[in-house]
Amino acid sequence: MTDLFAEPSLTAKSKKDLFPGAVLGDPLKTSDGFLFFELGAPDNDALKGWVPKEHCEERADANRPPLNEAGFVQEAVNVQLRFNATEEIKPGVALKPWIVSADFLIARAIFETGIKNLGKNIPGSDGVGPLQVTTTEWKNFMDNAGDLAKGARLSDRDHPVLQIDGAAFRQHVDGQAMSKIRLDAGKATADDPFVPSFLDMFLAYVTNSPAAALAILDGQSANLPANTSIKDVVKSAMSAAELAALFQAREKLPGTSTVFFGTDASPNSLKGVVELAESTLKTLLADAFGKIKQHRPDMVATVTAGGAPWMAVARDAEARHVTAADSAAEIKTYFADTDFGPVGAELPAWCGAFAAHCMKQSGNPTVAASVPKGAAAAASWKSWGADLSSQDGAIPQGAVIVLSPTPETGGTGHVGFFLSFSPDKKNVILLGGNQSKKVGETPFAADRIAAVRWLDLPGAAGAVAVDGIRLPAKVKQADRANADIIIKAFAAAGYGRDQQIAALANAIEESALNARAHAVGEDSVGLFQLRRFKGVGGKNSVEALMDPAFNTQLIIAEAKRVPLFAKAANLHDAVDAFVRFVEKPSDKPGQSALRLRTAQALIA
The missing domain is CATH 3.90.1720 (endopeptidase fold (from Nostoc punctiforme))
Known part of the structure; x- marks a missing residue:
């Protein structure tokens, strides 16, 4: 047994008793034979302190807890949903179009570890866990991801599931960085940004350099000779130290003898790297998609006979x-x-x-x-x-x-x-x-x-009879016809009873079915209080958004982005999916509970 001390001294005040086997995470700094740890949330000073180095030991990889693959895949999908439902990471900093893909996150874990909770597995890197998340990645996430990183702790990097957030933010940051490089070079505009492919994203990840990924893309576009050295292609985009780290980390494909980037003295060719990256990524994405189908089938978009009009x-x-x-x-x-x-x-x-x-x-x-x-x-x-x-x-x-x-x-x-x-x-x-x-x-x-x-168009479903719905007293008589508009529109879009009731309950809580409701402060308008410019309301005029049919069609189009809503098996799940990923109020848990009660009362 030892203590978490307020200062790097055995005579300092003890802040917490630490029992044998306690997991402390990575130390943040050292001093005079002591290691500094942060055991709680970043703002919890009571759980920050010093532990004698002689009382600590680095846990062997063999002792790392096993990872449940199904749980990892399910959480990767949840992270995608949570990130992509975020309009702004910070005020004025948009997440889109640099969205997060669960397929890519799972592919990264397959590539690095086979989705196993390993310790340090990349030569020269301090990355750990199934995604091999590094301290630099995690710190960038905690410092710059805004509310997405709220409550995150430094020790969470070493958690095989919690670390997914850091990898997701890295995907967003790499895409954004490539777009900015093209923007600064005059090859894109703010309104029409550069769009990186999955291959660009993969190369940015394995090189640890968005600039190097673009150098590889430019080398391909320039039709350089097939035997051009990959070192010659990326050296203008990377420092000498970054190049050395690249050849150390990516000499070969993980767990194989297949040469990937090669070594500084014997680098692979541009053609060799790109062909291997293409074939590897194709296999990884196919495997990742298979795991999503196995462990989160509700997130696989439905393709019905409705066609593409x-x-x-x-x-x-x-x-x-x-x-x-x-x-x-x-x-x-x-x-x-x-x-x-x-x-x-x-x-x-x-x-x-x-x-x-x-x-x-x-x-x-x-x-x-x-x-x-x-x-x-x-x-x-x-x-x-x-x-x-x-x-x-x-x-x-x-x-x-x-x-x-x-x-x-x-x-x-x-x-x-x-x-x-x-x-x-x-x-x-x-x-x-x-x-x-x-x-x-x-x-x-x-x-x-x-x-x-x-955009799936399965054909019309049967509409719930509005006469059998018990609208609450706060819905004025003049606005009650809007319930029929919502129910019939969701039915025409192929949504069943639970989804129709969930949508109606949300509209009731948003506007009391007043099609002309307008929250001027945040510029939210109409039945579903669609936010203009920054939200689903887009650049549509206030008058256009006050049209109940148009307002409803806009929210249906947003709902079509969320297979989880369409596949909800009961009213609870339909309401929760609509609140969290379609309507997206600030207090999602509280509003989900409130709107479920409203939905249940409608059909009581």
């Missing part, structure tokens, strides 16, 4: 041979279906505007309302609809594919509609606008896929 609009434009040379006037009208604003004499990049036009003119109100903010930019489509795995063998025709820049796309990225993969799976064929300056079908390198998204 936007494809009829795209096919019509293709049949009419819409080109930039001959159809500039028509193409400029596509931007009216986005929030881009007036188009000048010169035609901007128009792939995103074409996608928005197809959605708006599809004839389906949910699809029309689903067009994201900033839709003229390809990056904005990364958060449209629900996520599909790029390794899913059943991607439906019409799924939205977002690509990172290639010589074929130029600019900052591209968005189009999925048709098929080539027989060798190396290319993805898209139907889209601004493909060779026309609407048409074009093959693109599959390794440039940054996102695959889908």
Whole structure:
């Protein structure tokens, strides 16, 4: 037994008794034979103190507690949901479009440890756990992730599940860093940011350098000779110390004799690194998707026979041979279906505007309302609809594919509609606008896929009879017809009884079904109090958001991004999913409980 001392001295005040076997985490500093630990939350000074070094020992890896794979996968999905439901990490610092992918997090754990709770497993790194999270990663998360890091402790890095948050923030930060590099170089804009692919993200992770990942991308685009040394490609983006660390950590693929980056004296070629990274990542993502299907099937987006009505609009434009040379006037009208604003004499990049036009003119109100903010930019489509795995063998025709820049796309990225993969799976064929300056079908390198998204339209479900619903007294007589609008709209979108009641209960608590409710301070409007600009309300006018049918369609489009809501098996789960990931009030647990009581009272 020993003590947690207030000062590095055996005569100092004891702050806590420590019993044999107590897990202390990593020491933060040392002094005169003592180690300093933080055992509680960062703001809990009572659990910060010094322990004699001779009373501590580093636990052998063999003694690390085993990891439950199902629990890890489930929490990785929860982290994705929690991060991506966050509009701003800090005031003025947006999370989107640099969203988090559970597939990528799980793939990282498979790559590093096979999802095992190992100690230090990367040469030269202090990373630990299934994700091999380093102290630098974790400190960056705690210092810069705002409310996402609230309550996090330094010792949580060594927890095999709690450390997922740090890896998720790293994914966001790497994507944001690559976009900023392109922005600073004048190769992207704030409104149309660079969109990194999964391969870019993987290379940024393994090199520990977003700049090096972009150097590799640029080397490919420049068609450098096949035997060009990877060292020559990345050395301008990395310091000598960073290069040395790279070759030490990534000489070979983890747990194999396969040369990855090689050594400083004998580096692999650019071609060798990229081909190995591509094939490795493809296998990792396929394995990760399989584990999500096994352990969190509720998060696998449903693809039903409802089809993609936007494809009829795209096919019509293709049949009419819409080109930039001959159809500039028509193409400029596509931007009216986005929030881009007036188009000048010169035609901007128009792939995103074409996608928005197809959605708006599809004839389906949910699809029309689903067009994201900033839709003229390809990056904005990364958060449209629900996520599909790029390794899913059943991607439906019409799924939205977002690509990172290639010589074929130029600019900052591209968005189009999925048709098929080539027989060798190396290319993805898209139907889209601004493909060779026309609407048409074009093959693109599959390794440039940054996102695959889908909006499921399963067909109408039976609507709950409004006459049988007991609306609370706070809903005025004049507003009661709005309950019917909500119920019928959710039914038409394919949602069942529990989802219809959950949505209605949320609207009651948000606005008492007053379609003209307007919280001026936060600029939230209408039945579901949709927040303008920063929230689901986007750049729509106050009057537009006061239209009960339009307000409801916007919230349905947001709900379509959350498979968890559609697959909820009971009223409790439907309400909880809607509160946490669709409506997203500040007090999610409290509001979930309140709105469940409201929902239950509606059908009592």
